[in-house]
Amino acid sequence: MDVPTSRIPTTLDAQAGLYRSILRERRVLIVLDNVASTEDVRPLLPGSSTCLVLVTSRSRLSGLVAREGASRVTLDMLSRDEAVELLREVVGAERVDAEPAALAELAALCGYLPLALRIAAERILNHPQWTLADLLVDLADERDRLDALSTADDDETTAVRAVFSWSYRALPPDTARMFRLLGLHQGTEISADVAASLAGSRLTVARRQLDTLAGLHLVEEVSRDRYRFHDLLRVYAADCAERDEPQDERRDATRRMLSWYLHAAEAADKALSPYRERVPLERPTRLPPSFVDYDQAWEWCEAERSNLVAAIRQADEIGESDLAWRMPGALLTYFTHRKPRVDWLVSHQVGLRASRRAGDRFGEAWMLTSLSLAHRELRQFDEAMDCLTAALPLWREVGVRWAEGWALFDIGFLHHERQDHIAALSFLQQALEVRREAGDQWGEGSTLGLLGEVLYRLGRLDEAADHAERSLDLQRATGNQRGMASAMHTLGLVHHDRGQVEAGLERLREALALRQETHNHLGEAKTLRAMGELERRRGDLDAAREHWRQALEILERLDDPEAAQVRAALA
Template sequence: MRPLLPASSGCFAVITSRSRLAGLGTREGAARVTLDILSPEEAVELLGQVIGPARVAAEPDAAFQMADLCGHLPLALRVVAEHAASRPALSLNGLLEELRDERHRLDALADREDELSDVRTVFSWSYRALDPELRRTFRLLGLHPAPEFGIGAAAALTGTGERGTARRLRELTSAHLLQEPKDGRFRLHDLLRAYALECTSAEDTQHSRIRAVRQMLGWYLHATDRGRKVILPHSHEVPLVPAAQLSLPVFLDAAQAMGWFEQERQNLVAAMRQAYELGQYDIAWKLPVTADGFFELGSHWPEWKEVHQLGLEAAQALGDALGEASNLFCLGDAAWRGGGYEEALENYHRTLDIARILGDTWLEGFTLRGLGLIHEEQNDFSEANALFVKALEVFRDGGWRRGEGMALLSLSRSARAAGDIEQAITLGQQATRIFEALPDEWSTAWTALSLGPALRQRGRAAEAETCLRRAVDTFARFTDRQSEAMAWEALAEVFEEARNRTDAQRSWVRAAQLYELLRHDKSAELYERAARLASPPED
């Protein structure tokens, strides 16, 4: 290459490559210009240049989806466009269907008559230039169930240490086979992932591929369980799979653990689906259970239900009673939160039957409490109170201190509903002391939602405000928007009763904003309450 470079200052050369060609910059003073992918609009324009703008204008949605499936890569777009141009009778939607099946996407992009148009060939130029270890890393990355991943998951997948994995990932980025959209997070383009899958299917044994996937799924399971222990340390614990030599994240506090979950949420859902599809049923039922609190606190309702349905089916496929009961219980919670009381009751009763056979007092106690909560919301306070008392007995017999605190808190609400405010405060304070002693920050904050209104009703507004403000701060750190909104509501009631219109209005607005984020129809009502307080009081 170098002898062909112009020696005169009046000439210049443009060199294109999928590699960085760092030597040219160092020795020849070349200026590197990194070209990004096309924008969606530019990609569709390129399609129109080849197949004709009228054809694109006739099916604009299909054109944009096709551009997206091609990753807005000019070469892939050109190949697809030529393919479409050669088949004028085929609609763009028809071609789109051919592209959608990921396993055959590269086949649809291949032009048999022109080898240079075959995307496989272009990718192989970069792939074959790698050393064997880098080629292996690239191949195995194709087994990751989602496009973006971190170093820890990649290290588990490849069975290597994090430091060496990070180095290899960045070498693959330099070879333009990976992207690093932000520090420590890597993205494998869909087309490259399809190519990597073909390579690993051709070059790696089925045993090695399954082992790699299981190591990665195990990493997600253990990392999630570490986060669970930080956020809800006394939540349901299930036996995990062996951790092997996994390098796991360290979470210093709940905010860090919730931040990790939000970053990895799509990967966790994809990992659960992959575990189920590949018959890794033990991980497929354990991962939803360990991640349960993340989905609930984060208010990810549709995903919450979906992953536990997968977990239930996986446990049933194994004949694992603990897995079945654990996921049924979580499905009961999800249905209760969504207002599906009949579905929740059915799931809770099925859980209760299995829990009693297993002798699992944690599941039994929390299921009894769940049944009580439904009866409470249906204004059947007598039955609800009886179920809370039973739950309290089971928790005390089993030595489950957090369960005992939650049962006392439920009894506190029952007492308040019956008009016995002093008993409601006493029981709420007992629950608070248990949670503080454990310690369990989130559960301590949760007591304020019952204790705060009871204190307000008893004329102890300053105490109510203090505990509710603490709850607001805690729920915000845990990114539990629904509980934070409920705490702001209760705080607004305290301010309004004290005729503090300014703080009451701000609290109603904050609660409404949070409900709006959750797409809860309650937000409109609270905005109205805030608006009424913004108006001057009538004489």
């Protein structure tokens, strides 16, 4: 059930429909863990009676019982004996068996909740000179303090909050501050770099504090330098920040974090596409990570994608409009290469709204132009053209010539996708002129490459080869490997049509290697398909079948319509 991103719709209703159609007639156990509300569950309920859904939650989710006929199974806390045994295992029998009554009282004060018991046990281990009775006095005082602040309708987590508070107040001041500042982060995982940016501290200091928090079970280390909260602890940390951190400090910490994400995304973008034009940024207050190559930058973007989308939303929510549009702008290369269509669309819609609210015409033009690419990937050609026709006069208004060339190029590309090659030729020639005048060598090379492809489609082989060769020279000079691969592919097709099979195969092999190196899977499939045709032409049917088989495997994974044509060729 590995659905390619190209098939994932952008609306929740459509996503739910696709999800249910995939599950139809399958026998699947679906586990939805730690659900917050009924609304989170309903889109994930399959329509087939062959599937079983198991939902875990601290809430009663009465709506699912009433409307969907769910069966509720209420799980109790650990029993007294189970809770006591858990404490004995963690702390050690030799120490706690001397105080059985205190041990039982500690388990009760923890509400027999495993998370609270684990945290309490770590507190005991960290104070070997204290008796359990000494620790109970502290915890009982904290429980009384929280009870005094509680209301009759407080939820059932009072016990665990008492243990959190007990442990939080025992932390060294700088580590306690780190804990509560982590509550300002709205993503799924927190890197040590982000923690350091929140606290405004050195990375080594942040790592030491995170290790302390992990040792006390206040955060969980999921991989090297990456941490996450239990959701109850996340809420508690955010509450601590609201209560104990001055408003100005919270605002400054959040802005430091969002600024770090922006500059880190920009550094990754430069590694993915070193020579393209980009938005100028202020000098960073904290150095972003350095990426040695394309793959390292790609891996960082993959790991941080959900955090970056959350950061974009957070920037918009707190009124940091500049950050809210610049962050998606810095992710342009990753989005165009990886094509996570939903995140691409959502992040740019947030950025567009933020730039318009701030009256930032440059930001609005950037978001519209980049958003058009997301619509194009979704085959929403009318929406893409609307974005570009709105962006083009904005670029002319702000006087950014290279960006005007970018918009003209994308209009030409859109006409090319619609098979209107004459219109594409006109806009691409305008884009080429503007990009040359602006000194945009990267853009010039890209435009020459697409012009070569359009001229090939029009049957003008000599002109196509000339444009592709000039594109290849410029792409080599700027290090644009994807552009180089496109130019080589076009040259391979030209050689093919001229009957120069060996020369065509050699160019296509070069294109294939570059496309594999840069994770351009759709381009890889198209080159494999072309290679299969050349192999068939020279009579090597086994080689042709193998190339087409590989192409078909990729196209089916991407759910691309060209799969049907390759399947027919194989047949």
